[in-house]
Amino acid sequence: MNSAAPMAKEIVLIGGGHAHVHVLVNLALRPLPGMRVTLIARDLATPYSGMLPGVIAGHYRAEQAHIDLERLSAVTGTRLIHAQANGLDRAGKLVLLAGLPPIAYDLVSIDVGIExxxxxxxxxxxxxxxxxxxxxxxxxxxxxxxxxxxxxxxxxxxxxxxxxxxxxxxxxxxxxxxxxxxxxxxxxxxxxxxxxxxxxxxxxxxxxxxxxxxxxxxxxxxxxxxxxxxxxxxxxxxxxxxxxxxxxxxxxxxxxAAAPAWFADTGLDLDAKGFLAVGPTLQSTNDSDVFAAGDCAAMVASPREKAGVYAVRAGPPLADGLHRRARGLRPNEWHPQTRHLALISTGERYAIASRGIFKAEGAWLWTLKDWIDRRWMRMYKDTDAMTRWMAGR
Ligand SMILES: Cc1cc2nc3c(=O)[nH]c(=O)nc-3n(C[C@H](O)[C@H](O)[C@H](O)COP(=O)(O)OP(=O)(O)OC[C@H]3O[C@@H](n4cnc5c(N)ncnc54)[C@H](O)[C@@H]3O)c2cc1C
CATH class of the missing domain: 3.50.50.60 (FAD/NAD(P)-binding domain)
Structure with a gap:
């Protein structure tokens, strides 16, 4: 644990998307004295995209494919605000909320997906x-x-x-x-x-x-x-x-996909489609106290398709970047790989794998996908195990 007092005390995460669930756990495992993490979430159950087709096909119950943000926040000591963010007052360093008073931030991270x-x-x-x-x-x-x-x-x-x-x-x-x-x-x-x-x-x-x-x-x-x-x-x-x-x-x-309309009033750099322009450190290209990841962000140096897999992979570098910035250090750069293995299901318990020029198919690929997806979900749903890690850290 790092005992140096952080320069940034209020870290506010907007949206409980795929990257932010990792940030909650990661920051809880290496707290800085006086640092508070707040999650602003419009929905209290966040869906995991990899398992959605399986929910629709009837292979999973809906709750198996959702992370309970109330439980995750409780276990990680995060302040949870159930609200919809609808703006940033960057001069006043405030997140604006629909129907609630604004929330002050030193660092803010946005992972709200698309519309x-x-x-x-x-x-x-x-x-x-x-x-x-x-x-x-x-x-x-x-x-x-x-x-x-x-x-x-x-x-x-x-x-x-x-x-x-x-x-x-x-x-x-x-x-x-x-x-x-x-x-x-x-x-x-x-x-x-x-x-x-x-x-x-x-x-x-x-x-x-x-x-x-x-x-x-x-x-x-x-x-x-x-x-x-x-x-x-x-x-x-x-x-x-x-x-x-x-x-x-x-x-x-x-x-x-469309970008949330409120991005246009933030004064942050946007790409041609209105998504938040970020550099390799996941910081906004015109405000280093604002981070963004997942579908709502456009990585200008290394554009990638909007897919849950990139939102998931952004979690660790985003957490690390916020932690470093909170300590007054420069965040490390992240260069996501250009290709990823996509396991696309055919509706039944059968999947087709795609990566570059590679293609394979079979029931075993669905089993592999199921194993990968369940393993990822366990990290954020097994709050008893998480409580034990926190206690033993
Ligand atoms: C049917 C379907 C199947 C898919 N299957 C796959 C797949 O197999 N593999 C894959 O890689 N991708 C898949 N995708 C794409 C995937 O869903 C997205 O790329 C992924 O969800 C992006 O994650 P994210 O963290 O950026 O945003 P999201 O997962 O959309 O999370 C955003 C979160 O922010 C919250 N939020 C939104 N606005 C606000 C606000 N203003 N204030 C506060 N909170 C807010 C939302 O409630 C939500 O919890 C699929 C998409 C669909 C629709």
Missing amino acids: PSLSPIEGAAAHAIAVKPIGSFLQKIDILIARACAPDGPRRIVAIGGGAGGVELLLSLRTRLIADAHEAGREAGAFSFTLVTDGEILATHNDRVCAAFRRVFAARGMILRENRRVRAITADTVILESGETIAADAVLVTTD
């Missing part, structure tokens, strides 16, 4: 289900599944967006709907599943991975409409730019 970008598609806000925020998305999926088991429930499901999220989501939803419909005595063949994407599916993955997923879609009788841009969504139709229409009882949108 859905529905506005480019006419009618999407009224008629589609957006995947973010995940909490309300899972509730809407539960409602959709319950309705689909009714005699006159939705049968024609369309997903828009051909990235890994959209592909996994539709495959997982199909697995679940067919299993539940079967159990409810419904005709599973009455369902149709269509994925529409304006480029090719899994555009950031190699050709063999794309071909494998096209084969999976075909084998399940699912319809893939690549290189088609959606113009509008109505109550029962998806309308493409070409004028073609697709009948739809439920539409899920997993397209582009």
Whole structure:
């Protein structure tokens, strides 16, 4: 433990995202005298992205894929404020909250994820289900599944967006709907599943991975409409730019991410899409007392796709950077690897692995993914073990 009094006493974390859960534990394990860590969280249960498709497919219960921030804060001695941050007063060093007084900071870190970008598609806000925020998305999926088991429930499901999220989501939803419909005595063949994407599916993955997923879609009788841009969504139709229409009882949108609107008023440097511009130390490029990580940050020197895996990996360097900065030291640089092993599930307990030009598939890869995901979750959910570490540190 470092006994030197920190120069920065109030460390405020906005959002309980993947990077911040690690920061809570890491800072609790090496406290500095007089330093207080505060977490401002809009949602008290934070979802782990790697397990979401498994929740939708029915392989996990929702609580297995969520971290309880109240328990984690209690064990790590963090002050938890259940509120939504909606601004920064950087001159006064205050985090502004919706409906509550501001919170003072010496150092602030932002890990609040993305917001859905529905506005480019006419009618999407009224008629589609957006995947973010995940909490309300899972509730809407539960409602959709319950309705689909009714005699006159939705049968024609369309997903828009051909990235890994959209592909996994539709495959997982199909697995679940067919299993539940079967159990409810419904005709599973009455369902149709269509994925529409304006480029090719899994555009950031190699050709063999794309071909494998096209084969999976075909084998399940699912319809893939690549290189088609959606113009509008109505109550029962998806309308493409070409004028073609697709009948739809439920539409899920997993397209582009938008930055939270409040970033624009902070005066912090932003990238072209409005995300917080950070350097290799995860500090804002124009305010070294502001850190950001995960989907809401844009690493200007080494841009990476927005994926939970990078948010998870940012946790240790972010914690270290905050700790060093609190002691008046320069944070170390972090250069995330350019490629990562993606294990993309096919809805069943089966996954396809993708990394660079590498591709493999099998049930064993799902087992490996399950092991990796559960191991990560245990670090933040097993609060008894955490209490023992804290006591023995
Ligand atoms: C269906 C689906 C499946 C996915 N599957 C995968 C996958 O298998 N692998 C993968 O790598 N990625 C996957 N992703 C992407 C992944 O979810 C994101 O990249 C990841 O969640 C980003 O983590 P984060 O920490 O940046 O933000 P988040 O996980 O979104 O966490 C942000 C947190 O901040 C809180 N918050 C937001 N705004 C505020 C505010 N104003 N004030 C206070 N708190 C706030 C939220 O409540 C939330 O807890 C998937 C995404 C979806 C939608």
